[in-house]
Amino acid sequence: MAKEYSVIGKSKVKVDGLEKVLGTTKFASDYSLPDMLYGRVFRSTVPHATVKKLYLEKARALDGVEAVLDYHDIPGKNRFGIIIKDEPCLVDDKIRRYGDALAVVAAKSPEILEEALALIEVDYDEIEPIFTFERALEADAPIIHGTTNIHQVKHLECGNVDEAFKKCDIIIENVYSTHRLSHMFIEPDAGIAYYDDDGLMTVVASTQNPHYDRNEVASLLGLPYNQVRVIQAATGGAFGGKLDISVQCHCALLTYHTRKPVKMVRSRSESTMVSAKRHPMTIEAKTGATRDGMLMAMEVKICSDTGAYASYGPAVITRAMVHCTGPYSIPNVRADATFVYTNNPMSGAFRGFGVPQVAVCHEGQMNALARKIGMDPVEIRIRNAHQIGSKLTTGQILENSVGFIETLEKAREKAAEVLS
Amino acid sequence: MKKRGKGVGSMWYGIGNTGLPNPAAAFVEVLGDGTANLMFGAADIGQGSGTAMAQLAAEALGITYEKVRVTWGDTRVTPDGGATSASRQTLITGNAVLKACEQAKGTLADVAAAYLGCQPEELDFSNNMVTKDGDATVTMTYHTLMAEMKTAGKMAVGAGYYNPTTTTLDPEDMSGIPYEVYSYATTICEVEVDTETGEVDVLKVVSAHDVGQTINQSMVEGQIEGGVVMGQGFVLMEEIEVSDKDGSIKNPIFSKYIIPSNLDVPEIYPILVESEGGPGPFGAKGVGEPALIPIIPAIVAAIEDALDVRFTKLPIFPKDIVAAVKEKETDADNGVLN
Amino acid sequence: MRAFDFFTPKTINEAKALLNQYQESASILAGGTDIVIEMNEGHVRPDVVIDIKRLKELEYIRIDGEQIRIGALSTFAMIASHPVIQERVRVLCQAASTVGSPQIRNLGTIGGNLATSSVAGDGVSAMMTLNASVVLDSVRGKRTVPLAEFLEGKGVSNRNALLADEIMTEIFFDLPDDHTATAFYKLAKRKSLAISVIGAGILVQVDDAGICTKASLRGGCLSRYPLHFKEAEAHLLGEKITRELLEETLPMLHDAVYESAKSRPWSVFYKKESVQGVYRKLFDAILEQLNGKSNE
């Protein structure tokens, strides 16, 4: 019998609930400061190119425009990224996707801002764009970053897979594919930058990671970390889509040059266009089992397109690999994964980091196996389920808190009661 | 024709970043009137980490929930909490909060023990009272305790951080300890498929989640319900379409990227399973991402069950259902066995 | 949003005079649910906006002998909640209650829907099923145009017959009698806030012996304007309405959709197959209504 808690486990009203039902909660776009400017990004309309020339003069000359900046105006480091710093704040070497940021503009009103953006022109030198996994790997394909289009390769192995398959009564082989998805948080990305009363560069933004944002803003502006303050505004949904830098660096750069507060609110289209997407995956799987449904071996190959920038790609590939067997003990496993860069929209973090994708595969395999041997799908899961003492494919032994079988039993019980 | 089917989907989910250090920290100060200020980095994005941390601190300090004031996500005030991702905040920031509270409570316990004439470890802090274990007559209010603290010139402050025990994964075979603990879940659902129009109604969903220990029941249910509906969109409605001419997204708006509306949602039965001994605060794990995952294969399986057709490619849109039904009919006409 | 001048005429005559003055440079604002979005995105850039929504004289639903006359500024919410339409004109009631969202139905008007003439306009399909006509008014005078002809016209927007100085004032159609059943089904990816994949309407009238005396089948989103299933209508006319007879038209619907949709950027395969499922649902609704009526 667990200890009786006085607060834990209780359905307490949320600490920020009252303001939310009153409508007084401040989301980033709700902030407004004296002398505030409105900022927006000028973006590329081609996926892969170098910039021959960017024409900013007309926009700069427009009355009410306070700053039109390109990469030359960045005082610090023009690269960010949570794991690999491969994304520019403003494009310097080349454009790698539709919607890459080329310039930022700050103006006194949204109307002037719109007019200024329409005055910016650009000449591109286009490069063949890469839109497929296959093309990315071909020898004559243009290289998007560095020296290879391979973003990450992973290999996982335990036991003796080839020998084990020979002993299996049943082998199930399938190829699964999952698609590119968008978070569609209801609040589009937004933020405001300003110098606070102590002269601190301050950014209030819709974000899942204010401390990371702080470091990126500081690095962009060449400031010590403690000279930048990032405050998380109330955040209107995120689901992984607000882990990457969105408006924080662009806003801060404009404030750095104008010394004035700058607010940026992305339109729905812009927000969806440039925030990370769920990695589409192709997963080949081969599962071997005994006649009575005991899993013996599994072989998995995962291919994915991480798009133009790494974002959380390295986290997705690793997590997908570790989870590819599902919550089952399989003594012999071999898995390989390859992620490539392309000129497609950036893939990154999205609720589950690759696990929903591999779950389509491992559960598809379990259901196929259950059907093949005529076993109840819950029963076959219980038979192979992780429990305390189970050894994972990584060699880790589960020592505590493994409630998997109980979820199967409780779900089965409730389903019997409520499903037809 | 309408056909019904049922499907099962399970999942596991390692809590925290994979095979990487990913600490988070918290500060706490118990004030003279028995309220507390709690500061931590973790961004609350609506899932309720701020509320969970307030509940953890209240439980740990033995004060009521309403007495805890939380501040999060302000780099000038709060320590780094790392990203709100990987379903990690309850485990990691939660443990950091407990550590901070334990530190503050250490000072409080010394003062209370001296006052009550017992050992600090004999004390129970609960509901704004400090009581000697097993002897309800030896007790003092927090109010008195804080007055004693003032007299003694002591302060009840704490700072804590927590980093889950993991190891770097081996570059050759990925062996190692990727996560400190795993959440598990099983979802069973029932669907109705219109074989002619391809419409799929998800009717009922049972979703059982091993959360270790529930911190806030309503919030966990809310995560599960939201995850189920997002998963429904994943399988049946949503897809980002990319132009093969310029790599742009063709449907970046709500009228073209279809997420479920309230009329699409099934009856959902969330079940919370608790499993003991985990490393999290009071044994809690994470549920944010697990909430989404098992419904996805469960819906796929239920459609397969309804139609007796295999689906290995997602999404499954009405047109895909109709195509599969047609193909099956054609195969049957041609004598091909499925 | 681009700058423009905004007028709020108090009478139809005032509105017509403004349109006459500004012609193509003016946009009419009825509910605004389409045009404001278009203007905000810069796709429509009028110099002048004429807000006619306040012309209460164009907001009515009247039973006029054997006809229903609907003022062009009647909202979908008004139409969907009107007792006679609920009872006697289900095709319109059902179409009106699935347009957009409750909020959009509170703003959006039937006249605006017809004037926009969107491929996916549910109001357009329903009104075509009812063989409705529209009244267009200008300083030059009124004219009445059958909806089918209106949609094929080449007016100011090239989408219908509405000329630059004209305002749609009324839509009218024959009130379905006791022997008539109608229904609408919206096939879409989700159940609310949905854009039709197919927005299909049906109207069937029978005599005392159950013989079909009138049939109208129109499918939205299957061609530029609601697809007219002529062959199916001919098949029903003069025959006794039974489930078997109705289902005999399914291959005709299939073929008609194939012919119409094959040259369009749509999933022809899905549309031609699913149209049959859609109409099977509509047949169920029709039979239920007709049987219910014969039992009375």
Add this chain to the structure above:
Amino acid sequence: MNKISISLNLNGEDRVIDVFPNRRVVDLLREDFKLTSVKEGCSEGECGACTVIFNGDAVTTCCMLAGQADQSTIITLEGLAKNGELDVLQQCFLDEGAVQCGYCTPGMILTAKALLMKNSSPTEEEIKVGMSGNLCRCTGYEKIHAAVKNAVEIYKQKLEQGGESIG
């Protein structure tokens, strides 16, 4: 472009303002009247976050021009709580855990309010249809439906006890 004068009753107060006509009602409320509970999520009448009660009806203000607000009565979430006391719907959303990120919440509560102003005892189906113009990505809608159902019950009890009407 000439400014237009707009007179309206906003949250119970008569207000007059001159604005350029190329503002939408959502801009008028958020920018000119600083009523930031009105949220913008999609700019195309799809998500319902910008919903207000306009002449008694729920409408999405991102697809309305400012001029349409002239001579109207508008209620935003700021106008719902009376003298610091939450509206029953607000209390029910709070108690039921119907709020996660909170971005759709103002629109949700106002849509429910408009529904109940017209029909004080809606069926479960009527509640669902009435709320079907507001997207939520967090909650899965279950707790939102539950909150509105609870509010209906509480209003009923209040009415039976001779209390205030919903409007």
